[in-house]
Structure formats: C-alpha cells, structure tokens
Amino acid sequence: MYFRSLKYFIAVFEELSFSAASKRCFVAQPSISAAVQQLEEDLGCQLFIRHSKGVTPTPEGKTLYPRACRVLAEVGDIRQLFHERPPQIPLRLALMPFLSGDRVSFIVKELIELVPGLDLTVVDLNAAADARIISTTQRTPDEAFHKLWVDQYVVALPPNHPLAALEQIPLEAIDGAAFVSRKPCDIDSAWRFAISERGLQLDIRATVQNEEYALDLVAAGLGVSVVPSHSTNRRSDITVRRVANLELERVVGLAYDKQKPLAPELLKAVQNAQRRFRH
Numbered sequence: 001m002y003f004r005s006l007k008y009f010i011a012v013f014e015e016l017s018f019s020a021a022s023k024r025c026f027v028a029q030p031s032i033s034a035a036v037q038q039l040e041e042d043l044g045c046q047l048f049i050r051h052s053k054g055v056t057p058t059p060e061g062k063t064l065y066p067r068a069c070r071v072l073a074e075v076g077d078i079r080q081l082f083h084e085r086p087p088q089i090p091l092r093l094a095l096m097p098f099l100s101g102d103r104v105s106f107i108v109k110e111l112i113e114l115v116p117g118l119d120l121t122v123v124d125l126n127a128a129a130d131a132r133i134i135s136t137t138q139r140t141p142d143e144a145f146h147k148l149w150v151d152q153y154v155v156a157l158p159p160n161h162p163l164a165a166l167e168q169i170p171l172e173a174i175d176g177a178a179f180v181s182r183k184p185c186d187i188d189s190a191w192r193f194a195i196s197e198r199g200l201q202l203d204i205r206a207t208v209q210n211e212e213y214a215l216d217l218v219a220a221g222l223g224v225s226v227v228p229s230h231s232t233n234r235r236s237d238i239t240v241r242r243v244a245n246l247e248l249e250r251v252v253g254l255a256y257d258k259q260k261p262l263a264p265e266l267l268k269a270v271q272n273a274q275r276r277f278r279h
Contacts, residue, residue: 003075006068008035009047013065017054089263090119094129096138098211099252100230103149104133106276110269131256131266137186143255146270149277151228153187153248156214157239158221168244175200178223180214181207186250191226194246 011021012032022029040047047061057065091111095104112118123129125138132138139145155174157164163173171194179202185191195202205223208214211231218225219237228250232240254270256262262270 002035003072005035005039005042006072008032009039009061010065010068010072012036012048012055013057013061015054016056020054088117088119089115089265090121091115091131091266092121092123092127092129094123094125094127094132094134096125096132096134096252098231099133100149100151100233102233103230103273103277107133107148107269107273110272111266114269114272115263115265130260131254131262133252134255135186135250135252137250139253139255142258144258144261145253145255146267146274147251147253148270148273149230149252151230151250151252152242153226153250154229154232154240154242155224156218156227156232156235157224157241158218159237159239160221161224161239163224163241164239166241169241170244171195171198171246172200174202174224176203178203178205180205180217180223180225182211182214182225182227183207183209186228187226187248190248194248 008021008025008027008031011024012018015021015024018029018032018036022032025032036047043060043064045060046058047064048055048057093108093111108120108122111120125132125134132143133148135151136145155163155169163169163177166173175198181202181204182188203223206217208217211227214225214227215232215235215238217223219235226243226248229240232238
C-alpha cells in the first residue's frame with residue numbers, strides 16, 4: 001500500500017469523481033483509477049461504486065476515509081518535523097577537573113534545553129574547545145569570562161582528627177600539622193602568604209595534583225588539606241571545617257575566545273546558571 005494511493009483515494013472520495021480527482025491531483029485520470037484499483041486489491045474490498053455521474057463510496061470506503069486522512073496527516077507531520085529541524089550548533093565544552101557535578105549537570109541541562117540543535121561535546125581541559133568552565137586563574141588574556149559561582153576553600157580533615165571537634169579552625173591551629181598540599185592550586189599564592197605572614201609551618205607529607213587525590217589521602221589519615229568546598233560535597237569519609245580567620249576562594253566561570261562570541265542562546269543558559277548559583 002502506497003501513501004500516493006491513499007492520497008488519490010481521498011481525492012476521489014471528496015470529489016465523488018475520478019476526473020475531478022485527477023484535476024485536483026494534477027495527474028492523468030488513468031493513474032487515479034489504477035491507484036484506487038490497486039488499493040482495492042490490497043484491501044480485498046470495493047471502495048467505490050462507479051456510475052455514469054461519478055462514484056459513490058461503499059461502506060468499506062467510508063470506513064477507510066477517516067483512517068486514510070489520519071495516516072496522511074501523520075506522514076505530513078513527520079516530514080515537517082525533519083524539514084524544520086534546527087541547524088546543528090556544535091559546542092565543545094572543556095571542564096577543569098573536579099568541579100561540582102551538580103552545578104555542571106545543571107549547566108549542561110540548560111544548554112541542551114535552551115539551544116535547539118545543540119551538538120554538545122564535553123572534553124578535558126587540555127583539549128581544543130569552543131568554551132571552558134575554569135577558574136579565573138586559568139583564564140587567558142584573549143578570553144571573555146562570565147562568572148558562574150564562587151568556591152569557598154575549607155579545611156578537610158580525617159573524621160577522627162583532633163581539630164574536627166572545632167566548629168571553625170583558626171589558622172594558627174594548623175601550625176605543625178601533617179598537611180597534604182596540591183599543585184597546581186588556585187589559591188596557592190594567597191595560602192602561602194597567609195602561612196608565612198603568621199610565621200606558621202606545615203608538615204607537608206605529600207603533594208598531589210588535584211582535589212580527589214588530596215581528599216583520598218586525608219580520608220586515609222595522612223593529614224589535613226585545604227580544598228574548594230564543592231569538591232567535598234559527596235565525600236562522607238572526611239570532615240570539613242571553615243577557617244575562622246581567613247577567606248580563601250576561587251571564582252569559577254565560562255570562558256571563551258573574545259574573537260569568537262557564543263550564540264545568544266548559549267549565553268542565556270549561562271545567565272540562568274548565574275541566577276541559580278547566586279542562591
């Protein structure tokens with residue numbers, strides 16, 4: 001059964017004439033007759049009674065008509081759906097390691113929902129990308145930067161550490177403590193300055209490259225560390241405390257080449273994320 005046969009059947013049904021249907025469909029009358037005859041053979045029933053003044057639909061023809069209309073309408077919807085597909089918008093988004101999974105997921109969801117046709121690929125920070133979610137310390141001079149959220153730095157301790165009994169930890173209480181350091185670290189200069197200014201010493205037991213390794217060593221009891229608060233959200237094997245007399249933070253945002261502005265829809269998703277993360 002062909003969709004064209006259904007189209008010709010509907011024309012004959014509505015015009016009550018093969019000749020009128022041929023004019024309406026801009027095809028020769030024999031083509032209309034052959035298509036309807038083939039349809040009747042496929043269905044095993046007569047659809048029209050032919051007579052000198054035209055045709056009269058049979059009960060089977062009357063049963064087929066609304067169904068044929070629905071089928072052709074659905075076919076039209078399918079064609080329109082694919083003809084009106086939005087153009088593909090490729091976006092390679094690079095992420096710095098160990099960002100807040102909840103916040104990154106929200107941003108990705110906003111991008112997909114607000115940008116029809118978005119072809120999103122998430123890549124590592126060192127891969128080629130159209131945009132990057134990074135801290136301000138990783139931004140290059142030729143990049144525009146939209147602030148998304150602020151990570152406050154906290155002290156991560158083993159659950160049984162003596163300092164875990166305090167609600168907030170004075171910086172001086174860390175003097176001489178076993179410490180897990182990180183490099184690179186967004187607040188390394190500010191942290192070292194604060195320690196040096198107070199004449200404090202840290203017993204550095206290990207230096208690692210990222211928050212995950214640092215938190216694993218803290219959980220194992222090797223020492224304490226200073227890490228972004230959002231990196232600790234899903235850790236139940238450590239204790240987190242704020243530093244009582246020192247504010248350390250990193251600003252995380254979306255960066256992209258100033259010479260290659262992002263589409264307005266992409267920036268709208270960024271603005272939605274900014275409003276969400278303010279609260």
